[in-house]
Amino acid sequence: MSITEIIRDTRPVLRFSDQAVSREAIIDLLNDAVWAPTPNRGSSEPWRFILVSDEAKKKLVEIMVEVGEELKRFNVENVRVKEQFIQMAINTSTYLIVVMKENPKQEKWEDDFATICCMIQNFHLLGWEKGIGMTWLTDDELYESPQFREHAGIRTGEKAVSMLNIGYYEEIPRSKARMPVENRLTIL
Numbered sequence: 001m002s003i004t005e006i007i008r009d010t011r012p013v014l015r016f017s018d019q020a021v022s023r024e025a026i027i028d029l030l031n032d033a034v035w036a037p038t039p040n041r042g043s044s045e046p047w048r049f050i051l052v053s054d055e056a057k058k059k060l061v062e063i064m065v066e067v068g069e070e071l072k073r074f075n076v077e078n079v080r081v082k083e084q085f086i087q088m089a090i091n092t093s094t095y096l097i098v099v100m101k102e103n104p105k106q107e108k109w110e111d112d113f114a115t116i117c118c119m120i121q122n123f124h125l126l127g128w129e130k131g132i133g134m135t136w137l138t139d140d141e142l143y144e145s146p147q148f149r150e151h152a153g154i155r156t157g158e159k160a161v162s163m164l165n166i167g168y169y170e171e172i173p174r175s176k177a178r179m180p181v182e183n184r185l186t187i188l
Contacts, residue, residue, distance in 0.1 A: 006125050011175055013133030016167025020093045021132055026051060026166065029132070033123035039111040042062050046112035047119060050097040050152050060151060061089040067145045093167035099158045123164070133169035136162050 001009075030049060038044070065086060068074055081144040100116050103109045107112050124134055141159035142148055154160055 001129065006129055008174070010125055011173050012049040012163070013167070013173060014088060014135055015170065016091060016093055016133065017170045019168045020053070021166050021168060022051075023051065023140065024096065025130070025132070029123055029126045029130070032126050033119050036115055036118035036122050037092060040114045043070040044115070046100045046126065047116050048099045048158070050099060050154075052095040052152070053093070057095060058090070061086060063147045063151050064089060064150070066165040067142050067147060071141055077114040092165040096166055097152050097160055098155075098162045098164065099154055100159050100161050102159050107145060113161065120162055127166070129150060131168055133167060135165040137165065138162055
């Protein structure tokens with residue numbers, strides 16, 4: 001499979017098979033993913049990773065539901081939405097929380113954030129090549145909640161950039177069409 005095919009075929013996966021992704025497989029992918037491009041001010045490797053599986057995953061799902069209820073994300077009349085969320089969350093093999101050091105200098109913060117986004121994209125593409133799917137989730141309200149931060153071990157001066165749902169996919173979700181670049185290209 002060419003890099004072009006991988007880029008075009010990779011998409012978020014929400015439904016995973018029962019097969020767990022091994023800790024070793026995730027570490028191998030991360031060891032390649034961290035070779036992400038960085039802005040020309042140098043590589044700072046601003047990331048830290050928190051791998052959540054097994055019992056810690058069950059507790060994390062409880063916390064996500066608790067915070068979701070506090071944020072009124074689950075409609076009281078519609079228990080089905082909450083049950084679907086719980087089922088999907090429990091069926092996810094592993095979660096990987098990507099954390100960055102908060103830098104008070106805006107320019108450095110933006111460089112670090114861009115570097116981490118490139119690393120996450122690398123990780124996603126490398127996983128796809130091996131039949132591992134993931135969904136890249138961002139949710140500042142959840143990530144900033146004291147319960148989430150405490151359970152995940154997110155320290156003062158750190159920001160959770162993303163939580164990746166990781167698992168082997170059984171079926172590839174349908175792709176969405178992309179607008180031709182020529183429609184959004186300005187040439188000076």
